[in-house]
Amino acid sequence: MDACNAVEREVDKVLSKFGGIREHAERVLRDVINIVDELKKGFEEGPSDHELTPAQIIILKQSINKVKETVQRLATDHRDLHSTVSKVGKAIDRNFVSDFASTSREDVFSTPEKIHLLNQVICQHFYRQGMLDIADELALEAGLEIEASGKEPFSELNRILDSLKVHDLGPALEWAQAHRESLEAQNSCLEFKLHRLRFIDLIQRGPLGQTEAILYARTHFHQFINRHEKEIQILMGMFLYLPHGISNSPYRHLLDPNLWAEIHDVFTRDACALLGLSVDSPLSVCINAGCTALPALLNIKQVMQQRQVTGIWNGKDELPIEIDLGQDSRYHSVFACPILRQQSSENNPPMRLVCGHVISRDALNKLSSGSKLKCPYCPVEQNPSDARLIFF
Ligand SMILES: [Zn+2]
Incomplete structure (x- = not known):
């Protein structure tokens, strides 16, 4: 938001300056046109073989100079405007980061299957928004097969929502x-x-x-x-x-x-x-999450570059910092293993020990020696096979 305000300030400057110049230009141009009109009238009224008197020549010269001066001054004003306009461009460059490299992974959509999935998600989004013709066209061009059951509920919901909008x-x-x-x-x-x-x-x-x-x-x-x-x-x-x-x-x-x-x-x-659907389409959920997370990611990227530790974040499936996306983006509980400091996954699920403490399976395997395991939190000795898998 600060970035937008900073650019808007520069745009305001341009607009006020432009307004001032336009007002001034209109006034002086009107004066110049009046002078030329006067001269033209004088010429037309005089006899065709009339020679200019020295006084008339001076008046003519003065008028020509005045026109020249005015035009030059207008050109200078116009040139000055350029510098103000270019300041807007600089303000945009300064305030908006366009280098998102290293906060994204370009290989994510590199395979045809993944592009297919992406098209499907975009298509679904259009159906949900009621933009049926766009969705149909996209499905056709991207070679997607959308079953009728995939779009019918949305067209009905959108029809109802449209009537609600007109208080029907x-x-x-x-x-x-x-x-x-x-x-x-x-x-x-x-x-x-x-x-x-x-x-x-x-x-x-x-x-x-x-x-x-x-x-x-x-x-x-x-x-x-x-x-x-x-x-x-x-x-x-x-x-x-x-x-x-x-x-x-x-x-x-x-x-x-x-x-x-x-x-x-x-x-x-x-x-x-x-209907068992999320209120927002998966695409808008992802984009909103990305927009919320991006400033924090750009910050950490800067810090990493300053400390020259860029290599640490090598774009695996996890982020270098924890980012809170807010209440609306929390869908389920997550478990991070206190020993390995990693989020649990299908391959490394959380395990509840006999004493009640929970660690990940990888940690459990690392800590146990044979049929013996000492809980890292309370020193209760137990058999690792007694640990139970936990589902969130
Ligand atoms: Zn314990």
Whole structure:
């Protein structure tokens, strides 16, 4: 962000300078044009065989000089502008790092299979965003075979989300009713929230919508009374303020347009959970994680270069430092072996010792001698074969 601000400051300088020059240029050019026009008129009015008097010659010369001077000054101003413009370029070079070498591994996408996987992930992302035509074209050009089951749920979800954007609750309600049992099983409030919005929409129409709102509440809210009693009571309270307008009542927060943004998110989250999908596409998750991690990686790269230890980070499957991507990017617990200081993997899983301490299998093998193992944390002696594999 600081980098953007620094560049923006330079751009502002250019803009204000350019504005100043333009104003000035317009003014002096107008003057010059007036002088030339005057002269032209003088020439046209005079007889065709008229010779210039010495006074007229002086006036003519002065005018020519004035025009020359003005044009030269404008050219100089214009040249000055160049240096200010080039400062913007320098500010961009200075503030934005473009050298990401050694923070990335170019060989990652080098084989055809990996490129195929990458295309698949990009294609999936487009389907999820509802850009079906782009996704179809990419699939065609990249030779991907996308099964109908891979795109159908997305086209339906996007159709529903599009209607929600224009405040049409119909398709979303239909979907929620069709999936009622599964939604309830995952403790979703989606259907109630959709009905609530429809109810608020009715009651918002004032006394005219009253009968319809009462009817709607009677038909739809009884099924939610166990889980949403308090919220339904609040909704019923709105009737009290109907004659004077809900927007001047203590219930005006229920008219907040943010409720529509919220339903959009609730629908996306619950529908994705129901279909066993992550809310964001794998591609956007990766890109977001990369963008968060990059500044820290660039910093460590600089430190490593200064201390001339660049060789240490040779681009294996792990990063030279731990980077916290924030709460949203945590998907499962990880275990790092306290002995080997490595994250556990399928080949080197965590093992629970009899005493309760956990170390990785490689560490366990290294520490044990025959059928004996001394826990490195509490000196309990045990048989390494008693250690149990732990699953996170
Ligand atoms: Zn122990």
